[in-house]
Amino acid sequence: MPDGLFIFFAALTLGAALLLVLSRNAVTSAMGMILALVGVAADFFLLDAYFLGVLQVLVYAGAVMVLFLFIIMLLDTEDAQGAYPWKTAALGLATFFLLAAGVLWLFHWSGAVSAVKAGATPPELSTNPAEFTTAAKSFGRLLYTKYLLPLEIAGFLLLVALVGVVSLSKDNPESNA
Amino acid sequence: MENTSLAHHLILAGLLFVLGLTGVLLRRNLLVVYMCLELMLAAATLALVAFSRFNRTMDGAVLVFFVITVAAAEVAVGLALIVALFRKRGTVQSDALTTLRD
Numbered sequence: 001m002p003d004g005l006f007i008f009f010a011a012l013t014l015g016a017a018l019l020l021v022l023s024r025n026a027v028t029s030a031m032g033m034i035l036a037l038v039g040v041a042a043d044f045f046l047l048d049a050y051f052l053g054v055l056q057v058l059v060y061a062g063a064v065m066v067l068f069l070f071i072i073m074l075l076d077t078e079d080a081q082g083a084y085p086w087k088t089a090a091l092g093l094a095t096f097f098l099l100a101a102g103v104l105w106l107f108h109w110s111g112a113v114s115a116v117k118a119g120a121t122p123p124e125l126s127t128n129p130a131e132f133t134t135a136a137k138s139f140g141r142l143l144y145t146k147y148l149l150p151l152e153i154a155g156f157l158l159l160v161a162l163v164g165v166v167s168l169s170k171d172n173p174e175s176n177a
Numbered sequence: 178m179e180n181t182s183l184a185h186h187l188i189l190a191g192l193l194f195v196l197g198l199t200g201v202l203l204r205r206n207l208l209v210v211y212m213c214l215e216l217m218l219a220a221a222t223l224a225l226v227a228f229s230r231f232n233r234t235m236d237g238a239v240l241v242f243f244v245i246t247v248a249a250a251e252v253a254v255g256l257a258l259i260v261a262l263f264r265k266r267g268t269v270q271s272d273a274l275t276t277l278r279d
Contacts (some may be wrong), residue, residue: 021200047230092203103191113184161250167259
């Protein structure tokens with residue numbers, strides 16, 4: 001049996017994701033998404049990736065989902081009423097159960113994962129900053145040495161996205177956008 | 178954290194990914210489809226962190242850092258596109274957007 005906290009947060013994450021997929025109300029879906037992202041962040045904490053957990057809550061569950069909620073309420077789309085058409089529901093259920101069975105087979109019964117990592121527990125944390133540590137310092141060290149170019153590209157990407165969003169959102173009647 | 182193996186985390190990530198994929202196929206509201214896409218990204222980052230932790234390397238965790246950055250930029254652009262679409266067509270239901278098919 002895995003750890004109780006893991007079971008709790010895994011159930012929370014999957015339940016919230018189910019709420020996201022099944023709810024007919026877009027705002028309820030967004031709430032489920034926030035809960036699911038918090039659950040993923042909790043799993044980051046359980047994996048000793050504290051910095052990423054905090055980042056996930058701040059950036060994803062915070063900023064990105066606020067943007068989503070803002071747009072959902074701005075557009076004020078009416079939700080489809082009634083049950084799903086049976087064809088859609090059958091397609092969704094078949095996809096889910098087929099792929100879920102595939103996931104369980106691949107990671108549990110096929111033995112591929114346990115053959116690579118026989119231990120049931122994660123390896124001991126090291127204090128060597130070149131290996132996996134809990135300190136944010138080891139992120140900084142890699143970001144400014146090995147991953148310096150991707151870091152610069154990511155910064156440039158954020159600038160491009162900023163300019164793109166401004167030009168997309170600008171009310172420009174001539175360009176018919 | 179005593180008894181969670183790599184397989185447990187991978188199963189959770191896989192199930193999250195499958196749920197997101199199901200949502201993309203099932204839902205007709207573009208905003209919800211977009212949220213399901215984000216859920217698939219989050220599931221992928223979960224698998225990356227798990228592999229990173231169990232292999233004792235930092236590279237997967239740094240990749241997750243970049244995924245979060247790119248996802249934030251992508252969400253901003255995507256939502257701007259959806260708002261532009263809504264301004265032009267007045268709907269975000271994908272089954273009402275069939276101009277290319279008709």
